[in-house]
Amino acid sequence: MTIKSLRIGTRGSPLALAQTHMVRALLAKAHGVAEDHIAIEIIKTTGDVIQDRPLSESGGKGLFTKELDSALIAGSIDLAVHSSKDLPTHLPSEIVIAGYLPREDVRDAWIGRDGATIDQLPAGAVVGTASLRRAAQVKRRRPDLRTELLRGNVETRLRKVESGEVDATLLALAGLKRLGLADRATALLPLEDFPPAVGQGAIGITARAADPETQAALAPILDEATALALAAERAFLSALDGSCRTPIAGHATVAGGDIAFYGEVLKADGSEVWSTRRKGRAIDAAMIGADAGNEIVLKLPHGVAGLM
Numbered sequence: 001m002t003i004k005s006l007r008i009g010t011r012g013s014p015l016a017l018a019q020t021h022m023v024r025a026l027l028a029k030a031h032g033v034a035e036d037h038i039a040i041e042i043i044k045t046t047g048d049v050i051q052d053r054p055l056s057e058s059g060g061k062g063l064f065t066k067e068l069d070s071a072l073i074a075g076s077i078d079l080a081v082h083s084s085k086d087l088p089t090h091l092p093s094e095i096v097i098a099g100y101l102p103r104e105d106v107r108d109a110w111i112g113r114d115g116a117t118i119d120q121l122p123a124g125a126v127v128g129t130a131s132l133r134r135a136a137q138v139k140r141r142r143p144d145l146r147t148e149l150l151r152g153n154v155e156t157r158l159r160k161v162e163s164g165e166v167d168a169t170l171l172a173l174a175g176l177k178r179l180g181l182a183d184r185a186t187a188l189l190p191l192e193d194f195p196p197a198v199g200q201g202a203i204g205i206t207a208r209a210a211d212p213e214t215q216a217a218l219a220p221i222l223d224e225a226t227a228l229a230l231a232a233e234r235a236f237l238s239a240l241d242g243s244c245r246t247p248i249a250g251h252a253t254v255a256g257g258d259i260a261f262y263g264e265v266l267k268a269d270g271s272e273v274w275s276t277r278r279k280g281r282a283i284d285a286a287m288i289g290a291d292a293g294n295e296i297v298l299k300l301p302h303g304v305a306g307l308m
Helices: 014-031 066-074 132-141 154-162 173-178 212-221 224-239 282-299
Strands: 007-010 039-042 079-083 095-100 108-112 126-128 146-148 168-172 203-208 248-255 258-266 273-281
Touching: 007 014, 007 066, 014 039, 014 079, 014 154, 014 173, 014 203, 014 212, 066 079, 066 095, 066 203, 095 212, 095 224, 108 154, 108 173, 126 154, 132 146, 132 248, 132 258, 154 168, 168 173, 203 212, 224 248, 224 258, 224 282, 248 282, 258 282, 273 282
Parallel strands: 007 039, 007 079, 126 146, 126 168
Antiparallel strands: 079 203, 095 203, 108 168, 248 258, 258 273
């Protein structure tokens, strides 16, 4: 098919732009057009502006998508590219997740000053992170470490480790790879101790629900296995009413027609964790994720609200 001149909306961070250029290159190749046939529109989001406090205190995940959603609804862009872990569980009715690129490695990378691993840091050392999940998982492993808010793009966070502002941080390996910075990782953290955020490692693409032409243009570059895994993970998050105000991890893998899911919710200080596993048919991904989330809700002594 010959595609119209598409306009892609994106945040302006180096990682967001790298991911958007990946999408543009794949679309151009799939449809046999020049990359400049597809425009890139940089849109500043509220989440990019707020750097001095946790997003959990300012409205949660939607802060990275609200302005992109508005541009889609207004028709000033045709699709938007997101790190899927930033997508809120509920989108405006006018917008759909068209799909995902094939998922990257979902693990977290540990970056320690002078190459120190998590086990080598001295008691009281400071780990910088903006993620409640990562902070809780660090405290579960090393309750003697301190965690402090660390905002900014990937390069900014790496510089703050190098300068000694913090002793270590954790970043998604997928993002480091896309920026050509994977060699900056001190260690890759095992999934059994540091399961990822829902959607981590996947690039998600949103479009208008009433725009079948753009959705059809995207179809050749989308990955079904990633979509099934994310369906389970997002259903798990939705059942927990999850946001960035709660330490939640969820990870699904798809092999053939089967899906395996692991999810956990932690207390903010890492002192307790509630977890569950599921296996089933991949076509039942959303039902499996929702069932896992409902199980966790029943286990929590005071509900999800009691963890905030």
